[in-house]
Amino acid sequence: MRELKLMKGNEAFAEAAIRAGADGYFGYPITPQSEVMEYLMAEKPHERTGMVVLQAESEVAAINMVYGGASCGKRVLTSSSSPGISLKQEGISYIAGAELPCLILNVVRAGPGLGTIQPAQSDYFQATKGGGHGDYRMIVLAPSSVQEMADFASLGFDLAFKYRNPVMILSDGAIGQMMEKVELDEQITRLTEAEIIKNTPWATTGKTKDRERNIITSLDLDSAKMELHNIHLQEKYRQIEENETRFETIQCDDADYLIIAYGTSARISQKAVDLLRAQGIKVGLLRPITLFPFPSKPIAELANRVKGILTVEMSAGQMIEDVRLAVGCKVKAEHFGRMGGIIPSPTQVVEAMHQKIIGG
Amino acid sequence: MTEEIIIAGFGGQGVLSMGKILAYSGVMQNKEVSWMPSYGPEMRGGTANVTVILSDERISSPIINAYDTAIVLNQQSLDKFEPLVKPGGLLIYDPNGISRHPARTDINIYSIEANDEAARVGLSKVFNMIVLGGFLKLKPIVDAEYVRKGLEKSLPSRHHGMIPENEKAIETGKELIKAKHLLN
Numbered sequence: 001m002r003e004l005k006l007m008k009g010n011e012a013f014a015e016a017a018i019r020a021g022a023d024g025y026f027g028y029p030i031t032p033q034s035e036v037m038e039y040l041m042a043e044k045p046h047e048r049t050g051m052v053v054l055q056a057e058s059e060v061a062a063i064n065m066v067y068g069g070a071s072c073g074k075r076v077l078t079s080s081s082s083p084g085i086s087l088k089q090e091g092i093s094y095i096a097g098a099e100l101p102c103l104i105l106n107v108v109r110a111g112p113g114l115g116t117i118q119p120a121q122s123d124y125f126q127a128t129k130g131g132g133h134g135d136y137r138m139i140v141l142a143p144s145s146v147q148e149m150a151d152f153a154s155l156g157f158d159l160a161f162k163y164r165n166p167v168m169i170l171s172d173g174a175i176g177q178m179m180e181k182v183e184l185d186e187q188i189t190r191l192t193e194a195e196i197i198k199n200t201p202w203a204t205t206g207k208t209k210d211r212e213r214n215i216i217t218s219l220d221l222d223s224a225k226m227e228l229h230n231i232h233l234q235e236k237y238r239q240i241e242e243n244e245t246r247f248e249t250i251q252c253d254d255a256d257y258l259i260i261a262y263g264t265s266a267r268i269s270q271k272a273v274d275l276l277r278a279q280g281i282k283v284g285l286l287r288p289i290t291l292f293p294f295p296s297k298p299i300a301e302l303a304n305r306v307k308g309i310l311t312v313e314m315s316a317g318q319m320i321e322d323v324r325l326a327v328g329c330k331v332k333a334e335h336f337g338r339m340g341g342i343i344p345s346p347t348q349v350v351e352a353m354h355q356k357i358i359g360g
Numbered sequence: 361m362t363e364e365i366i367i368a369g370f371g372g373q374g375v376l377s378m379g380k381i382l383a384y385s386g387v388m389q390n391k392e393v394s395w396m397p398s399y400g401p402e403m404r405g406g407t408a409n410v411t412v413i414l415s416d417e418r419i420s421s422p423i424i425n426a427y428d429t430a431i432v433l434n435q436q437s438l439d440k441f442e443p444l445v446k447p448g449g450l451l452i453y454d455p456n457g458i459s460r461h462p463a464r465t466d467i468n469i470y471s472i473e474a475n476d477e478a479a480r481v482g483l484s485k486v487f488n489m490i491v492l493g494g495f496l497k498l499k500p501i502v503d504a505e506y507v508r509k510g511l512e513k514s515l516p517s518r519h520h521g522m523i524p525e526n527e528k529a530i531e532t533g534k535e536l537i538k539a540k541h542l543l544n
Contacts, residue, residue: 006387006393031399174423177396179394179395180393181393345425
């Protein structure tokens with residue numbers, strides 16, 4: 001039996017990161033994710049597991065500390081919210097280029113610019129299409145509950161090390177701030193130096209006589225080599241698409257219409273599904289859990305048998321582009337969303353389904 | 361059973377902690393719960409509210425726009441949330457500082473003079489527990505033993521000495537709650 005607690009999403013993520021055997025957290029405060037570092041500072045994980053928690057002088061410093069820690073084979077993470085994540089993009093691109101594992105939490109708030117501190121999902125493009133420069137991808141996990149905020153800490157580390165790739169947890173202010181029941185995993189012991197040398201032979205753990213130097217870099221001035229490196233990265237991303245696509249379907253078996261939503265919007269849409277079914281309209285919900293890789297195949301399959309698809313996002317419509325790519329011209333797919341930190345209500349989703357899909 | 365509640369008032373009145381104690385009581389009684397605060401540049405003197413849902417089933421949306429119960433502790437909250445109570449639902453308010461009283465006739469309305477009582481006994485900190493007591497009298501969705509466990513879990517251990525006062529305030533609230541408008 002795992003330990004049962006009532007926690008905020010941000011706190012659950014922080015506690016789960018400690019329990020996942022993290023070696024270091026580097027961050028800089030910003031609403032609505034400040035509870036992550038507040039919790040870690042109060043909890044003093046250094047005394048529990050030896051994990052380091054450090055408030056850096058800036059977001060840029062924090063992501064480069066992550067770069068350094070990851071280079072040494074350590075399980076390291078950072079967290080921020082939208083404007084802070086924008087500041088980290090250079091570092092994220094370097095980390096992706098150097099093929100380093102790390103965990104990045106974005107508790108999204110409304111933009112652009114400083115925007116506001118209320119929840120939004122308007123960083124979908126930035127997270128899934130590469131917010132920094134160059135042809136790279138992050139694995140992007142989208143929690144829709146406090147439980148998943150906790151579960152994705154350890155899952156995120158596992159995926160990051162499996163593929164030597166940065167993993168982003170794309171949450172939002174609502175999930176970060178709300179409290180729900182959460183079952184926490186038991187503490188995983190942090191890896192010893194010897195285990196790190198064995199598990200991550202590429203890491204800069206100190207050169208020994210029996211091996212070549214390990215060099216961590218994203219730079220190669222030889223274009224032929226750089227192209228080969230890029231081809232290798234793309235092959236890795238295709239492998240991730242093949243193996244790691246995750247999604248949940250709710251009441252899709254007999255559905256005439258489909259809602260596609262992730263994170264907070266998926267929770268609201270689930271209530272909208274109940275309300276629509278109470279009206280006698282058979283609606284199902286597909287919830288992408290990974291945004292990259294995107295669940296294009298199951299969406300394409302459902303598009304063969306539903307009459308219309310509504311995507312619900314707290315943005316001007318970003319995921320809808322991936323949905324339309326998956327669906328092609330098979331069926332009508334429309335977007336409904338609110339922006340600027342406004343959370344749509346379940347009844348607004350019901351109205352949008354009537355206006356844009358059923359009656360449209 | 362699913363109970364969707366909004367608790368709203370001034371920052372500093374204990375709105376969020378009242379919601380947390382109710383939610384934790386639900387957890388201890390093995391219910392599904394969600395606690396969704398309004399957050400933002402809100403502080404003492406500003407407005408604060410929290411949506412608490414307790415259910416025997418998985419909770420879909422923690423964010424809703426119609427409530428089974430609204431517990432409102434100032435005029436702004438009354439004005440904002442009275443229209444959002446589901447027909448047949450429950451509205452509880454503290455008349456302290458209220459100049460425009462609730463007027464709906466399709467819901468049950470109760471008042472509780474928790475502010476005056478807390479001032480009378482000189483324990484302003486238990487104000488929110490008096491209100492919680494009034495709510496639990498009308499909707500006993502969690503049992504007293506689990507409310508106690510909820511208090512133990514919600515309050516830091518240095519404040520556990522205050523639990524008897526909190527429990528007493530809950531009992532006081534049960535006596536203070538008064539019907540203002542009842543559906544037949």
